[in-house]
Amino acid sequence: MPTLTIVVGTMYGGALDVAEQVKPLFEQAGYTVEISEQPTVEDVTQGSDLSLFCVSTTGSGDFPGNFVPFVRSLKDQSPSLTKLRYGLIALGDSSYGDTFCGAGRALDELLQDLGARRLGERLEIDAMETFMADDAALPWVEEWIDDQQLKVA
Ligand SMILES: Cc1cc2nc3c(=O)[nH]c(=O)nc-3n(C[C@H](O)[C@H](O)[C@H](O)COP(=O)(O)O)c2cc1C
Numbered sequence: 755m756p757t758l759t760i761v762v763g764t765m766y767g768g769a770l771d772v773a774e775q776v777k778p779l780f781e782q783a784g785y786t787v788e789i790s791e792q793p794t795v796e797d798v799t800q801g802s803d804l805s806l807f808c809v810s811t812t813g814s815g816d817f818p819g820n821f822v823p824f825v826r827s828l829k830d831q832s833p834s835l836t837k838l839r840y841g842l843i844a845l846g847d848s849s850y851g852d853t854f855c856g857a858g859r860a861l862d863e864l865l866q867d868l869g870a871r872r873l874g875e876r877l878e879i880d881a882m883e884t885f886m887a888d889d890a891a892l893p894w895v896e897e898w899i900d901d902q903q904l905k906v907a
Contacts, residue, residue, distance in 0.1 A: 756906055757802035758785040761793045763809035763821030763857065768887050769845050772879075773808045775888045776895040780806075783899050784907025793824040795833055798870075803837050804904070806895075807861060810845035815856020828864060836869035841898055843891055847881040854880070873902045 758780050760773040770791065777787045785804075790797045798805060812818050817825050844858020855878045862876055877894045884890045899905055 755784060755786045756804065758787050759797050759801045759805045760787060760789045761797055761805055761807045761809075761824075762789060762791050763793070763807070763818040763824075763861075764791075765810060765812045765818045769808040769810045769818075769843075772843060772845070772887050772891045773806075776806070776808075776891055779892070779895050779899065782907075783905045792820055795824070795827045795831055797824075798828075798835060798838055798865075799833050803839060805838060805840040807840060807842045807858075807865075808845070808891075809842070809858045809861055811847075811850070811853065811855055811857040814850070815853030815860070817857045817860070821857070825861070825864065828868065832868060834869050835865060836871075838865070838870040839873050840865060840870055841873055841895075841902075842876045843894070844876060844878045845881070845887055846878060849882055854878070873904075874898055 764770045844855040846855035879887045879890045
Protein backbone atom coordinates (compact mmCIF):
# COMPACT_ATOMS: atom_id res chain seq x y z
CA MET A 755 0.00 0.00 0.00
CA PRO A 756 1.30 3.48 -0.76
CA THR A 757 1.85 5.78 2.20
CA LEU A 758 0.48 9.26 2.65
CA THR A 759 2.01 11.50 5.29
CA ILE A 760 -0.11 14.19 6.88
CA VAL A 761 2.26 16.85 8.16
CA VAL A 762 0.75 18.98 10.93
CA GLY A 763 1.55 22.47 12.16
CA THR A 764 -0.70 23.50 15.04
CA MET A 765 -0.86 25.69 18.15
CA TYR A 766 -4.20 24.70 19.63
CA GLY A 767 -4.90 21.38 17.96
CA GLY A 768 -7.31 22.47 15.23
CA ALA A 769 -5.00 21.43 12.40
CA LEU A 770 -4.29 18.11 14.12
CA ASP A 771 -8.01 17.52 14.45
CA VAL A 772 -8.38 18.10 10.71
CA ALA A 773 -5.58 15.59 10.06
CA GLU A 774 -7.27 12.97 12.24
CA GLN A 775 -10.67 13.54 10.66
CA VAL A 776 -9.46 13.24 7.06
CA LYS A 777 -7.18 10.25 7.74
CA PRO A 778 -9.95 7.62 7.20
CA LEU A 779 -10.77 9.11 3.79
CA PHE A 780 -7.25 8.33 2.61
CA GLU A 781 -7.34 4.88 4.20
CA GLN A 782 -10.56 4.16 2.28
CA ALA A 783 -8.75 5.35 -0.86
CA GLY A 784 -6.06 2.73 -0.31
CA TYR A 785 -3.31 4.50 1.63
CA THR A 786 -1.41 3.76 4.78
CA VAL A 787 -1.58 7.09 6.57
CA GLU A 788 0.99 8.54 8.93
CA ILE A 789 0.38 11.75 10.86
CA SER A 790 3.54 13.68 11.66
CA GLU A 791 3.06 15.99 14.64
CA GLN A 792 6.75 16.86 15.00
CA PRO A 793 7.68 17.11 11.34
CA THR A 794 11.24 16.56 10.13
CA VAL A 795 12.85 16.95 6.71
CA GLU A 796 12.91 13.15 6.44
CA ASP A 797 9.11 13.18 6.35
CA VAL A 798 9.25 14.86 2.95
CA THR A 799 12.50 13.42 1.58
CA GLN A 800 12.45 9.77 2.67
CA GLY A 801 8.82 9.09 3.40
CA SER A 802 6.01 8.91 0.91
CA ASP A 803 5.94 10.92 -2.28
CA LEU A 804 2.49 12.20 -1.41
CA SER A 805 1.90 14.49 1.55
CA LEU A 806 -0.91 16.59 2.90
CA PHE A 807 0.04 19.60 5.00
CA CYS A 808 -2.42 20.86 7.62
CA VAL A 809 -0.96 24.08 8.95
CA SER A 810 -2.39 26.91 11.01
CA THR A 811 -0.98 30.41 11.46
CA THR A 812 -0.01 32.11 14.68
CA GLY A 813 1.54 35.42 15.75
CA SER A 814 1.56 37.72 12.72
CA GLY A 815 1.60 35.23 9.88
CA ASP A 816 4.00 32.93 11.75
CA PHE A 817 4.47 29.16 11.77
CA PRO A 818 3.20 27.25 14.80
CA GLY A 819 5.92 26.29 17.28
CA ASN A 820 5.98 22.58 16.40
CA PHE A 821 6.52 23.52 12.75
CA VAL A 822 9.36 26.02 13.19
CA PRO A 823 12.25 23.49 13.35
CA PHE A 824 10.93 21.79 10.19
CA VAL A 825 10.86 25.03 8.22
CA ARG A 826 14.25 26.06 9.56
CA SER A 827 15.75 22.72 8.46
CA LEU A 828 14.16 22.99 5.02
CA LYS A 829 15.68 26.45 4.58
CA ASP A 830 19.09 25.39 5.92
CA GLN A 831 19.35 22.16 3.96
CA SER A 832 17.48 23.13 0.78
CA PRO A 833 16.74 19.48 -0.09
CA SER A 834 15.48 18.70 -3.57
CA LEU A 835 11.75 17.95 -3.28
CA THR A 836 11.14 17.25 -6.95
CA LYS A 837 9.60 13.86 -6.11
CA LEU A 838 7.14 15.32 -3.63
CA ARG A 839 3.50 15.89 -4.57
CA TYR A 840 1.40 17.55 -1.93
CA GLY A 841 -1.87 19.13 -0.92
CA LEU A 842 -2.17 21.98 1.52
CA ILE A 843 -4.85 22.92 4.02
CA ALA A 844 -4.15 26.24 5.70
CA LEU A 845 -6.08 27.29 8.80
CA GLY A 846 -6.35 30.95 9.66
CA ASP A 847 -8.57 33.82 10.59
CA SER A 848 -9.31 36.66 8.19
CA SER A 849 -9.65 39.12 11.08
CA TYR A 850 -5.83 39.09 11.10
CA GLY A 851 -5.92 40.90 7.76
CA ASP A 852 -2.79 40.71 5.63
CA THR A 853 -1.33 37.81 7.57
CA PHE A 854 -4.38 35.60 6.85
CA CYS A 855 -3.09 32.04 6.41
CA GLY A 856 0.43 33.51 6.26
CA ALA A 857 2.11 30.30 7.42
CA GLY A 858 0.29 28.12 4.89
CA ARG A 859 1.06 30.53 2.09
CA ALA A 860 4.74 30.81 3.04
CA LEU A 861 5.02 27.02 3.29
CA ASP A 862 3.45 26.62 -0.15
CA GLU A 863 6.02 28.98 -1.66
CA LEU A 864 8.92 27.29 0.14
CA LEU A 865 7.90 23.79 -0.99
CA GLN A 866 7.57 24.92 -4.59
CA ASP A 867 10.93 26.71 -4.45
CA LEU A 868 12.43 23.34 -3.47
CA GLY A 869 10.82 21.66 -6.48
CA ALA A 870 7.74 20.07 -4.93
CA ARG A 871 4.51 20.02 -6.91
CA ARG A 872 1.21 21.03 -5.36
CA LEU A 873 -1.78 19.03 -6.57
CA GLY A 874 -4.85 21.21 -6.92
CA GLU A 875 -5.48 24.49 -5.16
CA ARG A 876 -4.61 25.29 -1.58
CA LEU A 877 -7.57 25.16 0.82
CA GLU A 878 -7.71 28.15 3.17
CA ILE A 879 -10.10 27.72 6.10
CA ASP A 880 -11.21 30.97 7.68
CA ALA A 881 -12.17 30.68 11.36
CA MET A 882 -14.40 33.74 10.86
CA GLU A 883 -16.55 31.77 8.43
CA THR A 884 -16.11 28.14 9.46
CA PHE A 885 -16.60 27.26 13.09
CA MET A 886 -15.47 23.64 12.73
CA ALA A 887 -12.53 23.35 10.33
CA ASP A 888 -13.51 19.73 9.58
CA ASP A 889 -16.71 20.93 7.93
CA ALA A 890 -14.61 22.54 5.21
CA ALA A 891 -11.76 20.02 5.18
CA LEU A 892 -13.71 16.78 4.76
CA PRO A 893 -15.54 17.67 1.51
CA TRP A 894 -12.38 19.32 0.17
CA VAL A 895 -10.35 16.14 0.74
CA GLU A 896 -13.05 13.99 -0.87
CA GLU A 897 -12.92 16.20 -3.94
CA TRP A 898 -9.14 16.35 -3.89
CA ILE A 899 -8.90 12.54 -3.95
CA ASP A 900 -11.35 12.39 -6.87
CA ASP A 901 -10.01 15.32 -8.90
CA GLN A 902 -6.38 14.29 -8.56
CA GLN A 903 -7.24 10.62 -9.14
CA LEU A 904 -5.47 9.59 -5.95
CA LYS A 905 -7.58 6.51 -5.29
CA VAL A 906 -5.45 3.36 -5.37
CA ALA A 907 -7.84 0.77 -3.94
C1 LIG B 1 -2.26 34.46 19.03
C2 LIG B 1 -2.88 34.10 17.71
C3 LIG B 1 -2.37 34.64 16.54
C4 LIG B 1 -2.93 34.34 15.29
N1 LIG B 1 -2.44 34.91 14.15
C5 LIG B 1 -3.01 34.63 12.96
C6 LIG B 1 -2.51 35.22 11.76
O1 LIG B 1 -1.55 36.01 11.75
N2 LIG B 1 -3.13 34.89 10.59
C7 LIG B 1 -4.18 34.04 10.53
O2 LIG B 1 -4.68 33.78 9.45
N3 LIG B 1 -4.69 33.47 11.66
C8 LIG B 1 -4.11 33.73 12.86
N4 LIG B 1 -4.62 33.16 14.00
C9 LIG B 1 -5.80 32.27 13.89
C10 LIG B 1 -5.43 30.77 13.87
O3 LIG B 1 -4.59 30.46 12.78
C11 LIG B 1 -6.74 29.98 13.74
O4 LIG B 1 -7.52 30.21 14.89
C12 LIG B 1 -6.49 28.49 13.56
O5 LIG B 1 -7.71 27.84 13.32
C13 LIG B 1 -5.80 27.87 14.75
O6 LIG B 1 -5.50 26.54 14.44
P1 LIG B 1 -4.78 25.54 15.48
O7 LIG B 1 -5.82 25.15 16.48
O8 LIG B 1 -4.34 24.38 14.64
O9 LIG B 1 -3.62 26.24 16.09
C14 LIG B 1 -4.06 33.46 15.23
C15 LIG B 1 -4.57 32.91 16.43
C16 LIG B 1 -4.00 33.23 17.65
C17 LIG B 1 -4.61 32.65 18.91
